[in-house]
Amino acid sequence: MSAPKKVVLAYSGGLDTSIILKWLQTEYGCEVVTFTADLGQGEELEPARAKAELLGIAPENIYIEDVREEFVRDFVFPMFRANALYEGLYLLGTSIARPLISKRLVEIAAETGADAVAHGATGKGNDQVRFELSAYALNPDIKVIAPWRIWDLTSRTKLIEFAEANQIPIAKDKRGEAPFSVDANLLHTSSEGKALEDPAVQAPEYVYQRTVAPEDAPDAPECIEVSFERGDATAINGEAMSPATILTKLNELGGKHGIGRLDFVENRFVGMKSRGIYETPGGTVLLEAHRGIEQITLDAGAGHLKDSIMPRYAELIYNGFWFSPEREMLQALIDKSQEHVTGTVRLKLYKGSATCVGRWSDHSLYSEAHVTFEDDAGAYDQKDAQGFIRLNALRLKLIATRDRRLKG
Numbered sequence: 091m092s093a094p095k096k097v098v099l100a101y102s103g104g105l106d107t108s109i110i111l112k113w114l115q116t117e118y119g120c121e122v123v124t125f126t127a128d129l130g131q132g133e134e135l136e137p138a139r140a141k142a143e144l145l146g147i148a149p150e151n152i153y154i155e156d157v158r159e160e161f162v163r164d165f166v167f168p169m170f171r172a173n174a175l176y177e178g179l180y181l182l183g184t185s186i187a188r189p190l191i192s193k194r195l196v197e198i199a200a201e202t203g204a205d206a207v208a209h210g211a212t213g214k215g216n217d218q219v220r221f222e223l224s225a226y227a228l229n230p231d232i233k234v235i236a237p238w239r240i241w242d243l244t245s246r247t248k249l250i251e252f253a254e255a256n257q258i259p260i261a262k263d264k265r266g267e268a269p270f271s272v273d274a275n276l277l278h279t280s281s282e283g284k285a286l287e288d289p290a291v292q293a294p295e296y297v298y299q300r301t302v303a304p305e306d307a308p309d310a311p312e313c314i315e316v317s318f319e320r321g322d323a324t325a326i327n328g329e330a331m332s333p334a335t336i337l338t339k340l341n342e343l344g345g346k347h348g349i350g351r352l353d354f355v356e357n358r359f360v361g362m363k364s365r366g367i368y369e370t371p372g373g374t375v376l377l378e379a380h381r382g383i384e385q386i387t388l389d390a391g392a393g394h395l396k397d398s399i400m401p402r403y404a405e406l407i408y409n410g411f412w413f414s415p416e417r418e419m420l421q422a423l424i425d426k427s428q429e430h431v432t433g434t435v436r437l438k439l440y441k442g443s444a445t446c447v448g449r450w451s452d453h454s455l456y457s458e459a460h461v462t463f464e465d466d467a468g469a470y471d472q473k474d475a476q477g478f479i480r481l482n483a484l485r486l487k488l489i490a491t492r493d494r495r496l497k498g
Contacts, residue, residue: 094206094233096121098199100191100221103138105260107210109249110237111145112256114208117241122147123202125195128156129187130276130334145258153198157190158276162333165190165412166277170373170380171321171431172396172424174404179354181370181377182407183278188217189412192224196232206233213239216359220410227413270297270367276337278350278370289355289365300341300369304348304442311440313447314343316379318435321428323376337372344371347439359409375437375444382435382446386454392427399423 097114101107101124114122124147126138135154142152165186176182195207207225211217213236222234243249253260273280281297295303317325323336331339344350350371358364384393399420406417433451437444459469 093118094120094204094235096123096199096202096204097206097208097235098123098125098195098202098204099208100195100210101126101138101142102210103135103141105253105258106249108141108145108258109243109253109256110208110210111142111147112258113237113241113243113252114235115146116256120206121151121204123151123153123198123204125153125155125191125198127191127194128154128158129161129190130158130338131274133274141259151202153194155194157194158334159332161187161190161276162337166337166373167322167333168421168425169407170376171428172400172403172420173377173381173384174400174407175377176404176408177354177356178401179352180356180366180368180408181278181352181373182404183275183368183370183373184217184273184280185220185408185410186277186412187275188220188410189224192221193228195221196225196228199229199232206235208235208237211236211238214360214362215364216408216410219359220412223410224413272299274299276334276341277373278368281367282364286365286367293353293367297367298351298369301345301351301371302348304351307346307348307441311438312343312347313436313438314375315434315436316340316376317433318380318383319432321380321425321431323379337376340372340375342372343439344375344444345369347444348442349439349444350374351442375439378444378446379435379437380431382437382449383433383451384431385446386449386456387430387433387451388427389455396424396427 097118097120099107099111099114099122101111103126111122111124114120124138124142126135128135139152139154143149169182169186174182176185192207198204199207209218209221211221218236218239222236225232225234243252250260269285270281271283279299281293286293286297315327316323317328322333324330326336326339350369350373352368352370353365354368355363355365388396403417403420403424406412406414406420411417430453432453433449435446436448438447457469459466
Protein backbone atom coordinates (compact mmCIF):
# COMPACT_ATOMS: atom_id res chain seq x y z
CA MET A 91 0.00 0.00 0.00
CA SER A 92 1.37 3.42 -0.92
CA ALA A 93 1.91 5.94 1.88
CA PRO A 94 -1.25 7.91 2.72
CA LYS A 95 -1.30 11.66 2.32
CA LYS A 96 -4.05 12.36 4.83
CA VAL A 97 -5.47 10.02 7.49
CA VAL A 98 -8.61 10.21 9.62
CA LEU A 99 -7.85 8.55 12.97
CA ALA A 100 -10.40 7.16 15.40
CA TYR A 101 -9.00 9.01 18.41
CA SER A 102 -9.91 8.56 22.07
CA GLY A 103 -7.32 10.95 23.46
CA GLY A 104 -5.78 8.14 25.48
CA LEU A 105 -2.15 7.05 25.45
CA ASP A 106 -2.44 4.37 22.77
CA THR A 107 -4.26 6.45 20.18
CA SER A 108 -1.99 9.43 20.96
CA ILE A 109 1.00 7.22 20.20
CA ILE A 110 -0.73 6.09 16.98
CA LEU A 111 -1.33 9.74 16.03
CA LYS A 112 2.35 10.60 16.40
CA TRP A 113 3.41 7.34 14.73
CA LEU A 114 1.30 8.17 11.65
CA GLN A 115 2.96 11.57 11.45
CA THR A 116 6.51 10.20 11.81
CA GLU A 117 6.04 7.01 9.78
CA TYR A 118 4.25 8.53 6.78
CA GLY A 119 4.83 12.26 7.13
CA CYS A 120 1.11 12.65 6.52
CA GLU A 121 -1.55 15.05 7.72
CA VAL A 122 -3.79 13.59 10.45
CA VAL A 123 -7.44 14.35 11.19
CA THR A 124 -8.81 13.10 14.51
CA PHE A 125 -12.35 11.88 15.14
CA THR A 126 -13.58 11.39 18.70
CA ALA A 127 -17.11 10.05 19.14
CA ASP A 128 -19.26 10.62 22.20
CA LEU A 129 -21.06 7.29 22.35
CA GLY A 130 -22.06 7.74 25.97
CA GLN A 131 -18.87 6.26 27.39
CA GLY A 132 -19.13 8.62 30.34
CA GLU A 133 -15.79 10.36 29.87
CA GLU A 134 -15.10 14.04 29.32
CA LEU A 135 -14.04 14.36 25.68
CA GLU A 136 -12.73 17.93 25.56
CA PRO A 137 -9.31 16.79 26.89
CA ALA A 138 -9.01 14.85 23.63
CA ARG A 139 -9.13 18.15 21.76
CA ALA A 140 -6.37 19.64 23.90
CA LYS A 141 -4.27 16.50 23.50
CA ALA A 142 -4.68 16.53 19.71
CA GLU A 143 -3.71 20.19 19.54
CA LEU A 144 -0.68 19.48 21.73
CA LEU A 145 0.37 16.85 19.19
CA GLY A 146 0.19 19.35 16.35
CA ILE A 147 -3.30 18.79 14.95
CA ALA A 148 -4.88 21.94 13.52
CA PRO A 149 -8.21 22.89 15.20
CA GLU A 150 -10.11 22.44 11.92
CA ASN A 151 -8.82 18.85 11.75
CA ILE A 152 -10.21 17.88 15.15
CA TYR A 153 -13.70 16.36 15.08
CA ILE A 154 -15.46 15.71 18.41
CA GLU A 155 -19.09 14.72 17.94
CA ASP A 156 -21.99 13.71 20.16
CA VAL A 157 -23.47 10.73 18.29
CA ARG A 158 -25.45 9.24 21.18
CA GLU A 159 -28.87 9.76 19.61
CA GLU A 160 -27.77 8.38 16.24
CA PHE A 161 -26.12 5.44 17.98
CA VAL A 162 -29.26 4.40 19.84
CA ARG A 163 -31.80 5.32 17.14
CA ASP A 164 -30.07 3.87 14.08
CA PHE A 165 -27.97 1.04 15.53
CA VAL A 166 -29.04 -0.08 19.03
CA PHE A 167 -32.81 0.07 18.50
CA PRO A 168 -32.81 -1.80 15.15
CA MET A 169 -30.68 -4.51 16.79
CA PHE A 170 -33.04 -4.76 19.77
CA ARG A 171 -36.02 -5.24 17.45
CA ALA A 172 -34.37 -8.60 16.75
CA ASN A 173 -33.76 -9.44 20.44
CA ALA A 174 -30.19 -10.10 19.31
CA LEU A 175 -27.92 -12.13 21.58
CA TYR A 176 -24.55 -13.49 20.45
CA GLU A 177 -24.11 -17.10 21.56
CA GLY A 178 -27.32 -16.76 23.55
CA LEU A 179 -25.95 -14.30 26.10
CA TYR A 180 -24.02 -11.27 24.82
CA LEU A 181 -25.99 -8.10 23.98
CA LEU A 182 -23.35 -6.94 21.43
CA GLY A 183 -22.51 -3.63 23.08
CA THR A 184 -19.04 -3.25 21.56
CA SER A 185 -19.99 -4.79 18.22
CA ILE A 186 -22.83 -2.39 17.47
CA ALA A 187 -20.75 0.76 18.08
CA ARG A 188 -18.06 -0.02 15.52
CA PRO A 189 -20.09 0.46 12.32
CA LEU A 190 -21.13 3.96 13.44
CA ILE A 191 -17.52 4.95 14.16
CA SER A 192 -16.44 3.58 10.77
CA LYS A 193 -19.29 5.38 9.05
CA ARG A 194 -18.16 8.73 10.45
CA LEU A 195 -14.48 8.00 9.69
CA VAL A 196 -15.36 7.42 6.03
CA GLU A 197 -17.65 10.46 5.90
CA ILE A 198 -15.02 12.72 7.45
CA ALA A 199 -12.43 11.34 5.03
CA ALA A 200 -14.69 12.41 2.16
CA GLU A 201 -15.28 15.83 3.72
CA THR A 202 -11.59 16.52 4.32
CA GLY A 203 -10.12 14.88 1.22
CA ALA A 204 -8.33 12.18 3.23
CA ASP A 205 -7.31 9.01 1.42
CA ALA A 206 -7.06 6.76 4.50
CA VAL A 207 -8.58 6.01 7.88
CA ALA A 208 -6.87 4.46 10.90
CA HIS A 209 -7.94 2.68 14.08
CA GLY A 210 -6.30 1.44 17.26
CA ALA A 211 -7.63 -2.12 17.32
CA THR A 212 -5.09 -4.91 17.80
CA GLY A 213 -4.46 -7.80 15.44
CA LYS A 214 -5.90 -10.32 17.90
CA GLY A 215 -9.40 -8.97 18.32
CA ASN A 216 -12.72 -8.57 16.58
CA ASP A 217 -12.72 -4.78 16.36
CA GLN A 218 -10.16 -4.64 13.55
CA VAL A 219 -12.56 -6.73 11.46
CA ARG A 220 -15.58 -4.62 12.35
CA PHE A 221 -13.88 -1.30 11.61
CA GLU A 222 -12.45 -2.44 8.31
CA LEU A 223 -15.39 -4.40 6.90
CA SER A 224 -17.61 -1.39 7.58
CA ALA A 225 -15.12 1.04 6.01
CA TYR A 226 -14.71 -1.02 2.84
CA ALA A 227 -18.48 -1.52 2.53
CA LEU A 228 -18.96 2.25 2.57
CA ASN A 229 -15.94 3.18 0.42
CA PRO A 230 -14.23 0.34 -1.47
CA ASP A 231 -11.29 2.61 -2.36
CA ILE A 232 -10.45 3.74 1.18
CA LYS A 233 -7.09 2.79 2.68
CA VAL A 234 -7.25 1.41 6.20
CA ILE A 235 -4.20 1.62 8.47
CA ALA A 236 -3.98 -0.64 11.53
CA PRO A 237 -0.72 0.30 13.30
CA TRP A 238 -0.88 -2.60 15.76
CA ARG A 239 -0.44 -4.97 12.80
CA ILE A 240 2.45 -2.97 11.33
CA TRP A 241 4.69 -1.31 13.88
CA ASP A 242 7.43 -2.74 16.08
CA LEU A 243 6.07 -1.22 19.30
CA THR A 244 5.27 -4.67 20.62
CA SER A 245 5.50 -4.07 24.37
CA ARG A 246 4.33 -1.57 26.96
CA THR A 247 7.99 -0.58 27.51
CA LYS A 248 8.47 0.27 23.82
CA LEU A 249 5.22 2.26 23.77
CA ILE A 250 6.30 4.29 26.79
CA GLU A 251 9.73 4.89 25.27
CA PHE A 252 8.13 6.11 22.02
CA ALA A 253 5.82 8.40 23.97
CA GLU A 254 8.67 9.87 25.97
CA ALA A 255 10.81 10.37 22.86
CA ASN A 256 7.96 12.27 21.19
CA GLN A 257 6.85 14.37 24.19
CA ILE A 258 3.52 12.59 24.52
CA PRO A 259 2.15 13.14 28.05
CA ILE A 260 1.94 9.93 30.07
CA ALA A 261 -0.33 9.65 33.09
CA LYS A 262 1.33 8.07 36.11
CA ASP A 263 -1.11 5.15 36.06
CA LYS A 264 -0.15 4.38 32.45
CA ARG A 265 3.49 3.59 33.19
CA GLY A 266 2.63 0.14 34.45
CA GLU A 267 0.35 -2.50 32.97
CA ALA A 268 -3.33 -1.66 33.33
CA PRO A 269 -5.16 -4.35 35.36
CA PHE A 270 -7.70 -4.80 32.54
CA SER A 271 -8.86 -3.10 29.34
CA VAL A 272 -12.20 -1.27 29.20
CA ASP A 273 -14.47 -0.31 26.31
CA ALA A 274 -17.61 1.65 27.12
CA ASN A 275 -20.56 3.27 25.41
CA LEU A 276 -24.17 4.06 26.23
CA LEU A 277 -25.19 0.43 25.80
CA HIS A 278 -22.54 -1.29 27.90
CA THR A 279 -19.10 -1.59 29.42
CA SER A 280 -16.71 -4.36 28.40
CA SER A 281 -13.69 -5.36 30.49
CA GLU A 282 -11.10 -7.82 29.21
CA GLY A 283 -7.51 -8.94 29.61
CA LYS A 284 -4.85 -9.01 32.32
CA ALA A 285 -6.56 -9.76 35.66
CA LEU A 286 -9.53 -11.28 33.81
CA GLU A 287 -7.70 -13.67 31.51
CA ASP A 288 -8.10 -16.79 33.69
CA PRO A 289 -11.74 -17.85 33.24
CA ALA A 290 -11.55 -19.98 36.39
CA VAL A 291 -10.98 -16.95 38.61
CA GLN A 292 -13.97 -14.86 39.65
CA ALA A 293 -13.75 -11.25 38.50
CA PRO A 294 -13.02 -8.83 41.34
CA GLU A 295 -15.83 -6.50 42.31
CA TYR A 296 -13.84 -3.41 41.30
CA VAL A 297 -14.19 -4.42 37.63
CA TYR A 298 -17.87 -3.45 37.68
CA GLN A 299 -18.50 0.21 36.93
CA ARG A 300 -22.21 0.62 36.13
CA THR A 301 -23.96 -1.85 38.40
CA VAL A 302 -24.06 -2.44 42.12
CA ALA A 303 -23.64 -6.04 43.24
CA PRO A 304 -27.11 -7.67 43.19
CA GLU A 305 -26.79 -8.58 46.87
CA ASP A 306 -26.21 -4.89 47.66
CA ALA A 307 -29.13 -3.68 45.54
CA PRO A 308 -32.26 -2.25 47.24
CA ASP A 309 -34.27 -4.75 49.28
CA ALA A 310 -37.54 -3.50 47.81
CA PRO A 311 -38.40 -4.15 44.15
CA GLU A 312 -39.12 -1.24 41.81
CA CYS A 313 -41.79 -1.40 39.12
CA ILE A 314 -41.48 0.64 35.94
CA GLU A 315 -43.43 0.85 32.67
CA VAL A 316 -41.80 0.97 29.24
CA SER A 317 -43.89 1.92 26.20
CA PHE A 318 -43.16 0.87 22.62
CA GLU A 319 -44.14 1.95 19.11
CA ARG A 320 -43.36 -0.40 16.22
CA GLY A 321 -40.75 -2.23 18.29
CA ASP A 322 -38.86 0.80 19.64
CA ALA A 323 -39.07 2.11 23.21
CA THR A 324 -40.62 5.57 23.32
CA ALA A 325 -41.46 6.30 26.96
CA ILE A 326 -40.72 5.34 30.56
CA ASN A 327 -43.52 5.60 33.12
CA GLY A 328 -45.57 7.52 30.59
CA GLU A 329 -42.92 10.15 29.91
CA ALA A 330 -41.89 10.36 26.25
CA MET A 331 -38.12 10.42 25.78
CA SER A 332 -35.58 10.36 22.97
CA PRO A 333 -33.82 7.04 22.24
CA ALA A 334 -30.56 7.99 24.00
CA THR A 335 -32.44 9.46 26.96
CA ILE A 336 -34.44 6.24 27.35
CA LEU A 337 -31.30 4.10 27.37
CA THR A 338 -29.60 6.48 29.81
CA LYS A 339 -32.58 6.23 32.19
CA LEU A 340 -32.77 2.44 31.89
CA ASN A 341 -29.04 2.26 32.63
CA GLU A 342 -29.63 4.25 35.81
CA LEU A 343 -32.52 2.04 36.89
CA GLY A 344 -30.86 -1.22 35.93
CA GLY A 345 -27.53 -0.31 37.49
CA LYS A 346 -29.23 0.64 40.76
CA HIS A 347 -30.75 -2.84 40.98
CA GLY A 348 -27.63 -4.79 39.93
CA ILE A 349 -29.10 -5.83 36.57
CA GLY A 350 -27.11 -6.71 33.45
CA ARG A 351 -23.87 -8.33 34.62
CA LEU A 352 -22.36 -11.02 32.40
CA ASP A 353 -19.18 -13.08 32.82
CA PHE A 354 -18.76 -14.62 29.39
CA VAL A 355 -16.24 -16.73 27.47
CA GLU A 356 -17.00 -16.07 23.81
CA ASN A 357 -15.74 -17.25 20.45
CA ARG A 358 -14.00 -14.42 18.64
CA PHE A 359 -14.35 -14.19 14.86
CA VAL A 360 -10.56 -14.49 14.52
CA GLY A 361 -10.68 -17.97 16.05
CA MET A 362 -9.72 -17.75 19.72
CA LYS A 363 -11.83 -17.74 22.85
CA SER A 364 -11.78 -14.72 25.15
CA ARG A 365 -13.28 -13.94 28.54
CA GLY A 366 -15.09 -10.67 29.04
CA ILE A 367 -16.99 -9.00 31.85
CA TYR A 368 -19.94 -7.10 30.45
CA GLU A 369 -22.38 -4.70 32.08
CA THR A 370 -25.52 -3.90 30.10
CA PRO A 371 -28.06 -2.70 32.68
CA GLY A 372 -30.35 -0.67 30.43
CA GLY A 373 -30.08 -3.12 27.55
CA THR A 374 -31.02 -6.06 29.76
CA VAL A 375 -34.13 -4.23 30.96
CA LEU A 376 -34.96 -3.19 27.40
CA LEU A 377 -34.65 -6.76 26.08
CA GLU A 378 -37.02 -8.09 28.74
CA ALA A 379 -39.49 -5.30 28.00
CA HIS A 380 -39.34 -5.83 24.24
CA ARG A 381 -39.90 -9.56 24.53
CA GLY A 382 -42.78 -8.82 26.87
CA ILE A 383 -44.65 -6.60 24.41
CA GLU A 384 -43.95 -9.05 21.57
CA GLN A 385 -45.66 -11.79 23.59
CA ILE A 386 -49.07 -10.22 23.03
CA THR A 387 -48.60 -8.41 19.71
CA LEU A 388 -46.55 -10.79 17.56
CA ASP A 389 -48.14 -13.74 15.76
CA ALA A 390 -46.69 -17.18 16.58
CA GLY A 391 -45.50 -17.85 13.04
CA ALA A 392 -43.80 -14.46 12.77
CA GLY A 393 -42.31 -14.71 16.25
CA HIS A 394 -40.92 -18.20 15.77
CA LEU A 395 -39.42 -17.30 12.39
CA LYS A 396 -37.87 -14.20 13.93
CA ASP A 397 -36.40 -16.23 16.79
CA SER A 398 -34.95 -18.74 14.32
CA ILE A 399 -33.00 -16.10 12.37
CA MET A 400 -31.85 -14.18 15.45
CA PRO A 401 -28.61 -16.17 15.99
CA ARG A 402 -27.55 -15.53 12.39
CA TYR A 403 -28.42 -11.83 12.69
CA ALA A 404 -26.47 -11.52 15.95
CA GLU A 405 -23.48 -13.33 14.46
CA LEU A 406 -23.41 -10.93 11.51
CA ILE A 407 -23.24 -7.96 13.86
CA TYR A 408 -20.62 -9.60 16.06
CA ASN A 409 -18.46 -10.42 13.04
CA GLY A 410 -18.64 -6.90 11.59
CA PHE A 411 -21.16 -7.32 8.77
CA TRP A 412 -23.58 -4.52 9.75
CA PHE A 413 -23.38 -3.00 6.26
CA SER A 414 -23.69 -6.33 4.44
CA PRO A 415 -26.68 -7.09 2.19
CA GLU A 416 -27.61 -10.16 4.25
CA ARG A 417 -27.88 -8.11 7.47
CA GLU A 418 -30.00 -5.54 5.66
CA MET A 419 -32.23 -8.30 4.27
CA LEU A 420 -32.74 -9.77 7.74
CA GLN A 421 -33.39 -6.27 9.11
CA ALA A 422 -36.17 -5.77 6.59
CA LEU A 423 -37.81 -9.02 7.74
CA ILE A 424 -37.39 -8.07 11.41
CA ASP A 425 -38.77 -4.55 10.87
CA LYS A 426 -41.80 -5.99 9.06
CA SER A 427 -42.49 -8.11 12.14
CA GLN A 428 -42.56 -4.99 14.34
CA GLU A 429 -45.46 -3.20 12.63
CA HIS A 430 -47.83 -4.01 15.54
CA VAL A 431 -45.30 -4.24 18.36
CA THR A 432 -46.83 -1.26 20.13
CA GLY A 433 -47.98 -1.04 23.74
CA THR A 434 -46.71 -0.92 27.30
CA VAL A 435 -44.90 -3.37 29.57
CA ARG A 436 -44.66 -3.32 33.35
CA LEU A 437 -41.37 -4.65 34.73
CA LYS A 438 -40.23 -5.52 38.23
CA LEU A 439 -36.58 -4.69 38.91
CA TYR A 440 -35.13 -6.56 41.86
CA LYS A 441 -31.64 -7.70 42.87
CA GLY A 442 -30.14 -8.47 39.49
CA SER A 443 -33.28 -9.37 37.57
CA ALA A 444 -35.75 -7.56 35.35
CA THR A 445 -39.04 -9.45 35.10
CA CYS A 446 -42.05 -8.67 32.97
CA VAL A 447 -45.13 -8.68 35.21
CA GLY A 448 -47.71 -7.06 32.91
CA ARG A 449 -48.25 -6.04 29.30
CA TRP A 450 -51.10 -4.39 27.36
CA SER A 451 -51.67 -3.05 23.84
CA ASP A 452 -54.38 -1.87 21.46
CA HIS A 453 -52.66 -4.19 18.96
CA SER A 454 -52.85 -7.25 21.23
CA LEU A 455 -53.61 -10.69 19.78
CA TYR A 456 -54.39 -12.06 23.22
CA SER A 457 -58.03 -13.16 23.52
CA GLU A 458 -59.25 -13.86 27.02
CA ALA A 459 -62.48 -15.22 25.56
CA HIS A 460 -60.54 -18.03 23.88
CA VAL A 461 -58.30 -19.04 26.78
CA THR A 462 -60.67 -18.67 29.74
CA PHE A 463 -61.38 -21.68 31.97
CA GLU A 464 -64.90 -20.34 32.40
CA ASP A 465 -67.73 -20.48 29.86
CA ASP A 466 -66.36 -19.01 26.62
CA ALA A 467 -69.82 -18.38 25.10
CA GLY A 468 -68.97 -20.33 21.97
CA ALA A 469 -65.70 -18.56 21.17
CA TYR A 470 -63.92 -21.91 20.89
CA ASP A 471 -65.44 -25.30 20.05
CA GLN A 472 -63.36 -27.90 21.90
CA LYS A 473 -64.63 -30.65 19.58
CA ASP A 474 -62.52 -29.10 16.79
CA ALA A 475 -59.37 -30.29 18.57
CA GLN A 476 -60.22 -33.94 17.88
CA GLY A 477 -59.82 -33.67 14.09
CA PHE A 478 -56.78 -31.42 14.53
CA ILE A 479 -55.06 -34.07 16.65
CA ARG A 480 -56.02 -36.91 14.31
CA LEU A 481 -54.53 -35.18 11.27
CA ASN A 482 -51.33 -34.33 13.10
CA ALA A 483 -51.08 -37.85 14.46
CA LEU A 484 -51.56 -39.51 11.07
CA ARG A 485 -47.90 -39.60 10.01
CA LEU A 486 -46.83 -40.70 13.49
CA LYS A 487 -49.32 -43.58 13.39
CA LEU A 488 -48.11 -44.63 9.93
CA ILE A 489 -44.50 -44.65 11.14
CA ALA A 490 -45.40 -46.66 14.25
CA THR A 491 -47.43 -49.14 12.13
CA ARG A 492 -44.49 -49.64 9.74
CA ASP A 493 -42.00 -50.12 12.58
CA ARG A 494 -44.24 -52.66 14.33
CA ARG A 495 -44.67 -54.59 11.05
CA LEU A 496 -40.93 -54.71 10.40
CA LYS A 497 -40.22 -55.91 13.95
CA GLY A 498 -42.88 -58.59 13.66
